[in-house]
Amino acid sequence: xxxxxxxxxxxxxxxxxxxxxxxxxxxxxxxxxxxxxxxxxxxxxxxxxxxxxxxxxxxxxxxxxxxxxxxxxxxxxxxxxxxxxxxxxxxxxxxxxxxxxxxxxxxxxxxxxxxxxxxxxxxxxxxxxxxxxxxxxxxxxxxxxxxxxxxxxxxxxxxxxxxxxxxxxxxxxxxxxxxxxxxxxxxxxxxxxxxxxxxxxxxxxxxxxxxxxxxxxxxxxxxxxxxxxxxxxxxxxxxxxxxxxxxxxx
Numbered sequence: 001x002x003x004x005x006x007x008x009x010x011x012x013x014x015x016x017x018x019x020x021x022x023x024x025x026x027x028x029x030x031x032x033x034x035x036x037x038x039x040x041x042x043x044x045x046x047x048x049x050x051x052x053x054x055x056x057x058x059x060x061x062x063x064x065x066x067x068x069x070x071x072x073x074x075x076x077x078x079x080x081x082x083x084x085x086x087x088x089x090x091x092x093x094x095x096x097x098x099x100x101x102x103x104x105x106x107x108x109x110x111x112x113x114x115x116x117x118x119x120x121x122x123x124x125x126x127x128x129x130x131x132x133x134x135x136x137x138x139x140x141x142x143x144x145x146x147x148x149x150x151x152x153x154x155x156x157x158x159x160x161x162x163x164x165x166x167x168x169x170x171x172x173x174x175x176x177x178x179x180x181x182x183x184x185x186x187x188x189x190x191x192x193x194x195x196x197x198x199x200x201x202x203x204x205x206x207x208x209x210x211x212x213x214x215x216x217x218x219x220x221x222x223x224x225x226x227x228x229x230x231x232x233x234x235x236x237x238x239x240x241x242x243x244x245x246x247x248x249x250x
Contacts, residue, residue, distance in 0.1 A: 004060070063101045118196065118238060153176075169208070171198060187246060
């Protein structure tokens with residue numbers, strides 16, 4: 001398997017490189033993760049040309065603008081990276097005959113219920129970042145072969161003095177989520193869906209934070225500088241069933 005990965009310097013991308021690259025637990029035959037200097041995802045023509053030259057089986061599009069607060073002030077950049085960049089990725093996948101695996105987010109849902117399933121209608125959205133990721137999903141689905149993975153992750157260590165006690169999620173730390181995403185990538189030709197949720201159990205963000213930073217203080221969504229959902233927990237039964245079928249660790 002040949003894999004082309006965007007966003008390799010990012011939080012998830014760097015973990016995927018370690019897993020899919022030489023010596024990794026799920027090493028593929030060849031992994032190409034160009035730097036931003038080697039590939040501008042907004043340059044559709046160059047992106048397609050690079051993909052045609054490398055001839056990947058799978059194009060993993062993990063590059064994204066992920067600063068939820070910053071997106072409110074820099075909407076142009078957020079839209080360009082998340083939407084225009086994904087359009088370029090879809091075109092590059094089609095140009096090279098690759099399957100596009102697009103990394104999306106739980107924030108595409110409004111967040112007033114629990115246990116969102118893949119077939120639940122997304123939106124409306126709470127903030128501008130969420131809007132761009134929802135539109136990016138539709139851009140990804142323009143590729144002939146595509147898989148949209150909705151997930152959510154934090155750095156390996158909690159980085160803030162407080163965490164929301166009233167925001168519920170199924171996100172986890174990136175070293176927990178990345179191996180599952182990597183497994184989905186290498187088995188993507190066996191995934192019989194176009195959308196897949198990869199997440200862990202429902203918990204508050206505070207509960208998640210205290211797993212690795214026990215002294216974190218409780219905060220509330222009302223203190224955030226941007227509107228946030230109450231509950232974006234994802235149902236990941238599809239993924240758990242696939243891992244059982246394939247004999248993979250959950």
